[in-house]
Amino acid sequence: MRWLLAGYFGLALISISVAVQITQWPRFYGLNHGGSANFHCQLSKQDPAEHHQWYKAEHYNKAKVQIKADPRFEIHNSTRGCSLSIHELREEDNGVYFCKIKQAFGPGTELRVTRPFNRKQALYRTQMKDALIILQGLLLAVYIAAVLLRKRTLSEKTDSIYEEPETDHIYEGLTIETCGGGLYEELSVYAQAEGAEAPWE
Template identity: 55%
Template sequence: MRCLLGFALIHMSVALNTALRVSQKPRFYGVTTRGSVCFYCLSSKQHLEARARWYKVGEYHEEPDKGEEVKAGGRIDIRAKALTEGGCLCIQDVHVEDRGVFFCRVNNTWGPGSELQVARPLSRIHALHKTEMKDGLIVLHALLLAVCIAAMLLRQRKLKLEKQDSEYEEPETHHVYEGLAVETCGGGLYEELSVYYAQPEGAEAPWE
């Protein structure tokens, strides 16, 4: 019984060791447009003939079998690698649209995938122009902020002055002789007084 169990374990380990494993190199490639890139699909059974197919998806989390199969033609060339037909995928004159994740499949066994990132080349003049525009926008925002703050301060000061003016009341002017009616009796006051004193005692003053 133990012998049978031992033979079964040995058979399982041999089967696992002989299972096809697929690897890809490189796992990541970053290039600029107009460049070139090559991905390699490697089989653990290099002494056996096999055929590799390539599929492209947008992200790693997407299912590779639902991706678009990559065909040779134009800028894309698929070559043999060792005994694996189609084991090498090369892309010439890389465009931004070529970025994504490429999976190879050998006899229904999928590789781990290789990601391609493509960036546009940035010239020094363009970079300086963008930097100057950014600095100009920062200065403009600062000026606008200063203008807004100054306008708010001026408005607050104006409202404060208007409030002070509304609280201030002009004091009333009271005259000591206001309402005092002095009758001159048709002549000057001092002239009438002199006439009054010149009259004999008992005579009535003209204003009485």
């Protein structure tokens, strides 16, 4: 008899778990820092509100931690579902949120909170990046100009080494008569008579 009652009880639990289907939305939330997020779970049939709970995990496959109601986290229950509201969102609120009803978890909703935006810091970083880009451009231009100037200087030095010296025409414009004919040596003393043989022949 006991085994029969246990079997009926098990079948009842299985039928309840199969009959109750959980729909959770939205599946993803991307919100700004300081905003508010609302998660909803709906049941396929009515169920007492005291069975509704909310859990948070870092990722879908990580351990789940139950959420307790406080000024930032508001939990609302009804016979057909439940909802979770998070106010003044922070970066540590990032994670996956699950509703739990009768030992069954919903599919989960992933929440991603963006970092707070500081306009002054963003403008300062942009100006610094622009200044660095301009400075890099100027340094590159100076380097290229220095290389070209160095190359030109070396080329001029090489040309000056191989340049032929100019010929000084000292006697340019003088005539033979001015020299008096003394520039040519008389070679008659070395002349031999006709028909004479050279000593080396």
